[in-house]
Amino acid sequence: MLETLATALPHFRNTNSGQFFLMAGPCVIEGEDMALRIAEQVRTICDRLQIPFIFKGSYRKANRSRLDSFTGIGDETALRILQKVGREIGVPTVTDIHESDEAALAAEYVDVLQIPAFLCRQTDLLVAAAQTGKVVNVKKGQFLSGESMRFAVDKVQQSGNPHVILTDRGNSFGYSDLVVDFRNLPTMRAFGVPVVMDVTHSLQQPNQSSGVTGGQPQLIETIAKAAIAVGADGLFIETHPTPATALSDGANMLQLDRLQTLLEKLTRVRDAVR
Structure with a gap:
């Protein structure tokens, strides 16, 4: 699966390492200096551990609880910052889109277009993303089973684009919390596409009374280890030098200086289950 993905992603490093990506x-994206610094640090770690790396950053946040929340x-x-990261750091980049007319614009700057979980059933959005020819990463809706994501894959592939990734980010069971059902990973992988576990968003505690999303970052290692153990092809981890000062989703992000230790543990898990 990774070999197929690599054909669509320039500079996708170490694709034959047998590791997760x-x-x-x-x-x-909060600013150019921070984006470049994070990308450079993560790439250095990933090169050392032979982990293929795609830099993630939203160019705009459309799904916010409060009107006064930071959006970009x-x-x-x-x-343009995402494009510069890709060129200067030499890694593929991914960002999310929210409307059909954003697909062509974002595709000029990044390598992977991401469909947010709440929008994974939006046919026009999926088709527009597919028609750019970019890799399309579709996040599984919090309200859907893994089996239901077959139709999202079909929409992209039947629009002429074979390059699809599916990402799980937990399911909603009750109020202001998410639960990860690890059965979804092998279920979605059976569709013949790479499957990713969104470690940090699956630990969100959305819809808090304050209007600011909470999280459980102390469980990042637990969710990541379990995902690798059941065969995830990739992991999605939001990281920041100082999550407490991040302008969005700081409550569930991994502190950047803890990433290397986590990835070292995860490579050992991967080696054990291969």
Whole structure:
């Protein structure tokens, strides 16, 4: 599966290492210096551990609880930063889109277009993303089973694009919390596409009374280990030098200086289950 994905991603490093791949970066692009610094640090770690790396950063956050929540520094400004990260650091990049007319714009700057979980059933959005020819990463809706994501794969592939990734980010069971059902990973992998576990978003505690999403970052290692153990092809981890000062989703992000130790543990888990 990774070999097929690699054909669509320039600079996709170490694809024959037998390792999982990593999508990692800040929740949202806050500025050029920070994006470049995070990307460089993560790439250095991933090169050392032979983990293929895709830099993640949202150019705009559309799904916010409160009207006064931070949404971005400007669409084209953030997209140009993503493009610069890809060129200067030499890694593929991924960002999420929310409307059909955003697909072509974002595709000019990044290598992977991500469909947010709440929008994974939006046919026009999936088709527009597919028609760019970019890799399409579809996040499984919190309200869907793994089996249901077969139709998202069909929409992309039947639109002429074979390059699909599916990402799980937990399911909603009750109020203000998510639960990970690890059965979803092998179920979705059976569709013949790479499957990713979104470690940090699956630990969100959304819809808090304050209007600011909470999280359980102390469980990041637990969720990541379990995902690798059941055969996830990749992991999605949002990371930031100081999550407490991050402008979005700081409550569930991994502190950047803890990433290397986590990845070292996860490579040992991968070696044990291969």
